[in-house]
Amino acid sequence: MILNWWKWLLITGLILLLTGCWNRTELNELSIAVAMGLDISEAGQYLVTVQLVNPKDIASKSGGAGGSPVSTFRSQGRSVFEAIRRMTTKLNRKIYLAHLRMLVIGEDLARKGIADPIDFLSRDHELRTDFYVVIAKQAKAGDILDILTPQERIPANKMYGSLEMSEKAWAATGKMTLDMLISDLQSEGKSPVLTGMFMVGPHSKGQKMDNLQSSTVATLLQYDGIAVFKSDKLIGWLNENDSKGYNFIQGKVKSTVGVQKCLGGEVAVELIRTKTKIKGHLTSDGEPEVSIEVYAEGNVGDVTCDINMLDPSSIQQIEQISAQTIKASIQDAVRNTQRRYKTDIFGFGEALRRAYPKHWKQWKQNWDDTFVNLKVQVTVDVDIRRTGTINQSVKSRVRK
Structure with a gap:
């Protein structure tokens, strides 16, 4: 009798160990987002842009002759969360944010305040908060994410790597993760700053495949200056010399x-x-x-x-x-x-x-x-x- 009781206990324990993930999602059911842009629309709502990877074109060995390696999608909402969910009306896959590399905030939105729009990003359990945050200088964040970059097929990876390289070799820029930004926003003795990203060239040409295939790049993305915040609102910019001094x-x-x-x-x-x-x-x-x-x-x-x-x-x-x-x-x-x-x-x-x-x-x-x-x-x-x-x-x- 005692032996049978131990057998049942052992079987029950093994069953618990062999259970699978109840909330698993297959890879082919996900759209992997590598960058997100936050803007404010003319109606005063949040305008969210996501840069999604096109797996087939990334895996293609045909170089620049294939399709675009990424696609951008936009949606509006009264909150960032609502805008992202509304984006599912345009996609047949769930947007997966765990691989986010860059968060770009438009200058117009940054001047109104960034605390509310980043609340969702700091709260979502799927998100890693080690991605970099930058400001779209004199531009919309969505327009920045439209630009195709020649040296790196995935523009978000280019922005990420370029920020790390410029900080190491030039010193007029600075990396800022979401965790670091929130810490500065809460600090009583230090106001936050964020590096600016500037679009050099026309937006219309930068979003075309010709921008990848031409030896002369029509439109490129460049880090330029440091954005100064008071509380959570952008109030101005440091020039290159002052950015180095900072x-x-x-x-x-x-x-x-x-x-x-x-x-x-x-x-x-x-x-x-x-x-x-x-x-x-x-x-x-x-x-x-x-x-x-x-x-x-x-x-x-x-x-x-x-x-x-x-x-x-x-x-x-x-x-x-x-x-x-x-x-x-x-x-x-x-x-x-x-x-x-x-x-x-x-x-x-x-x-x-x-x-x-x-x-x-x-x-x-x-x-x-x-x-x-x-x-x-x-x-x-x-x-x-x-x-x-x-x-x-x-x-x-x-x-x-």
């Missing part, structure tokens, strides 16, 4: 190139490593103050100056010029943000909160007003590691 403050500059004037020409320095420290201080008058310390290492890229690279004083001169250039970029970013936008995108408030938590309870009540007049001290130290394989510029060795 990223230096954030310690996000992995590598970039800076060109500085020197005696008789210019010198280009490739920064290969940077480190930033932001510290909060309290003055003798009880006022908050912030110091920024930047350390950078670099290599000389090209030189048109009349200088000798074997002379230590020449290297020291290049280091000083490079440090001055970085410092000016940081100071411009801080000064312009204080004057134009009056909101702390740098996280100075967070630095002061960590250093003086008791004082922060008082400062945070009117932090934006305090930020406008906040004193910021900047120090930059640059070390040149390599000068290349020649000691003098080619120009200086040319026979007269």
Whole structure:
């Protein structure tokens, strides 16, 4: 009797282990979305665009002679969720968002506020929140997603890879995932920023297959500037110089190139490593103050100056010029943000909160007003590691 009871218990346990997924969906029943665009329609509703992969054309080995690798679909709704569901009236498959790579928000919608439209994306259990979020600069997000990109068959992958590459090599852009964006929106001492994406060329040509097949690209997508937010509303843009200054403050500059004037020409320095420290201080008058310390290492890229690279004083001169250039970029970013936008995108408030938590309870009540007049001290130290394989510029060795 006891033996039979153990047999039934074992069988029951095995049955539970062998059960399948009750909510499984076959792959051929899904439309895989790799990018989503959010805009506001003329009627004031959300206009949602999804970029869907065309599996047959992606798998095709015929190169550019096949069909379009992606298709875009649009739908309107009073909420993002409603618009996505309404899109099923145009498709025979369920839209699958788990492979989303890019979220593009139109500038018009961003100026009205992004908190409400991204609520669904942060709430949906199917979504991974590690995709990147960017702003369509002077454009509709849906128009950005229509553009076919020549170097990468799936435009969303191009946008994703280009953002990572530009952040590593140029430093005027920055990656922002949905999780990071929500964290900044909730922060009391830091306003969010997002990288801008700009359409270069006519929209009508960029959505045609000719844009993939021609050696001269008619329309392309380019990252340009950083969008400044106050609360959840876009209020303006940082130019390229200020965007670099912002990223230096954030310690996000992995590598970039800076060109500085020197005696008789210019010198280009490739920064290969940077480190930033932001510290909060309290003055003798009880006022908050912030110091920024930047350390950078670099290599000389090209030189048109009349200088000798074997002379230590020449290297020291290049280091000083490079440090001055970085410092000016940081100071411009801080000064312009204080004057134009009056909101702390740098996280100075967070630095002061960590250093003086008791004082922060008082400062945070009117932090934006305090930020406008906040004193910021900047120090930059640059070390040149390599000068290349020649000691003098080619120009200086040319026979007269």
